Amino acid sequence: MCKILRLNALLGVDFLRISRSTIDDSIGQNLNALSTPANRKFDPSSTAHRAPLAVSRTLSGEKCSEFVNNVLLPSWQSRSDVLNYCASVATSDDPDDPDILAEKAGDRERIVDERLDPYSGRFFPRETRTEILGAVIRNERMVESIVRERTWRVVNERCGNFGIPGGSWQAALDAWRENKGSP
Numbered sequence: 001m002c003k004i005l006r007l008n009a010l011l012g013v014d015f016l017r018i019s020r021s022t023i024d025d026s027i028g029q030n031l032n033a034l035s036t037p038a039n040r041k042f043d044p045s046s047t048a049h050r051a052p053l054a055v056s057r058t059l060s061g062e063k064c065s066e067f068v069n070n071v072l073l074p075s076w077q078s079r080s081d082v083l084n085y086c087a088s089v090a091t092s093d094d095p096d097d098p099d100i101l102a103e104k105a106g107d108r109e110r111i112v113d114e115r116l117d118p119y120s121g122r123f124f125p126r127e128t129r130t131e132i133l134g135a136v137i138r139n140e141r142m143v144e145s146i147v148r149e150r151t152w153r154v155v156n157e158r159c160g161n162f163g164i165p166g167g168s169w170q171a172a173l174d175a176w177r178e179n180k181g182s183p
């Protein structure tokens with residue numbers, strides 16, 4: 001059973017990467033898709049001067065709010081759920097880990113000082129699969145935080161603060177969870 005859980009946890013890491021690539025890595029394109037084409041015909045004289053970036057690329061608050069509430073935040077919540085599941089797997093015991101079975105308890109507790117005994121390094125305990133998975137999950141949580149910060153900055157540049165209390169991605173996700181009744 002633990003093997004299946006660990007395999008699912010590793011597949012969860014792949015899910016995180018794919019989800020980030022479809023939503024967060026392409027946030028500019030996703031937001032561009034929200035803007036409607038110009039209502040008036042193209043005027044060639046408009047290229048004679050440069051329009052301010054903020055004014056020309058700002059999206060309506062309604063479209064932004066709909067995108068954030070129906071696409072972005074549910075995606076973040078799904079990834080948070082996967083991270084929580086993987087973390088629970090990483091903190092559970094793995095009795096089928098071949099490294100744990102092969103190691104003797106005495107070797108695991110041995111103090112290794114290669115200056116005194118250069119051959120003692122062969123008894124140095126390796127990380128278990130559970131510890132490796134835990135490290136991967138910690139790294140993925142850091143990556144997730146960085147990606148969400150960058151995505152939220154782009155959303156705020158394009159949409160402005162459209163009624164999200166606190167203005168941060170954490171506050172937006174917490175408010176969305178409260179509205180949806182999620183933990």
